[in-house]
Amino acid sequence: MPKVRIGSVSAICVFMAVIFCLVASALSFGQGALPPVPRTKQGHVKRVLVIGQTKGFEHDSISAAMVAVYNMGQESGLWDATLRTDTELLTKKHLDRNAKSLNDFDLIVFTSTTGELDMDADQKLDMLSFVHDDGKGFVGIHAALDTNYNWPEYGEMIGGWFDQHPWMTFNAPIINEAPDFPAVSHFPKAFVKYDEIYQPKAWSRDKVNVLLSLDPGRLDYNNNPRVHRTDHDFAVAWSKMYGKGRVFYSTLGHTEEAWQDPDIRKMYFEAIKWALGMTDGSTSSHPRPATSATP
Template sequence: MFPIIKKIAMWTLLGAAGFVAVSLALNWDLIQRVYLGGKHVYETVPPPLPAQIKRPAVLIFSKTNAFRHEEAIPAANLLFARFASDNGWSSFQTENGAVFRPDILSRFDTVLFNNVSGDVFTPEQQAAFKTFVEKGGGFLAIHASGDSSHKGWSWYTNEVIGTNFIGHPLSPQFQKATVIVEDRTHPATRGLPADWSRTDEWYSFDKPPRKPGYHILAALDERSYKPEGIFGMDLHMGSDHPIVWWHCVGKGRALYSGLGHTAQSYAEPAHQAMLLGALKWTLKLEGPRCDSCKRCRGPTLRT
């Protein structure tokens, strides 16, 4: 009997080890991105760009070295390309970080981060992007572009996003919540209802980005959903939980929206209208201007 039991135990262990090995192999990319500090892939040769890029022009960037929003990214890319086509703008979509060099960025008016995650740039590429924004370029960042995977780049986290992501609900992950639209005059939020009910994955931050120069467009009513994260982590920010805001970074315009985890988000008419208005603002087609330099703390609000 004992030899048989030993054989059964051995084959059980071998089967379990094989199952673990296969699972690791099949999910290795996700494991690297989420549990092992992210991937470290940096491009040095840019892709071919069109010889002529008509202005205004949008650079749509969706590289991910950390968690990848597999469904949302293509849906958002299609939507932003349609915005450009419908409005007579140029757009170029890439996941190649080598486009972030001065001569290429100078051909665009706005950079759009579509759920960009992780450490995606070389130091030279970071410097080129920083100069682009501070000297007057537009920047629109969506959802994961403001998560904690960017924490190694202090300028981006502190000066562009303006706060630190701490988590999102997991019980359940996607919840219906009320978005309180605080400013209904900005191009991004013009026409939205004062209380906007929708379903998404809701981000929490270590502090509200309510500081000089920052302008909150929309905030979450925490009474309308359950801000509880992994292992019951308390994600409450209290009565002040901003989720969409803009500010000036030098002469550049920057807007961050925590909305947009799911592909379905980019089919919602109200969300589409918000993103189109945000893009128009970063392209300097509508809304408040950013005329001050260096570190803007009081933008010139002229239209």
């Protein structure tokens, strides 16, 4: 059985989700199916710290997202993931009890974290330094934008903050603005995904590389008090630099079902590879597309 590192009592849901996946695989094997063959890990395996702490709305998809990141690393042989629902490891200080610190990781993933996370001033400085100065990576999933409103530097690092979801969960019409970027190259020019798309505030496309966005010509704005952006520019995914470090964010992944979607899983798999420096992709901003697309 693979060793899964999960912190805090509240993380039992994540642990049980992993056990369920393992049991399902065992049952499938018992029925005559071939067991999965793990890939041989090549060279230095990257280490990924996955944080799922919530101090606000509890997303049902958190366990599925954390397990997906863990499994993608195991199946590809590219990284080992440590899963935590607390923030203890977000520090460069030495920790006892065989606990790791940021010095032991190459990438941080926030999986639908919400609210003001349990981080003191030193932890915040250490996390910023991890990305900005050390050139390590950061990947934000969905509600990672609904986090740390009282920490201005966090908003600068990730690119902004959550400011409502005007259409809740709906069939979102999406435009692929950067088909050359590895995390979205598998998407067509225009497509639809059933998900909850965030409206960002303190955000500007001239500070990020917009990868995916909502098609403004196919949205319903009538009597919608949640629409705050007068420019109707709703990014769905972007890449950027924060100092020396690579940052990727996408609002996709709100539902549990999203993590069974091969397109979403591939997007985050490639995003993690990119943030780890395994592939290349632009972080330069570009103008908004002149016209909307139709799938």
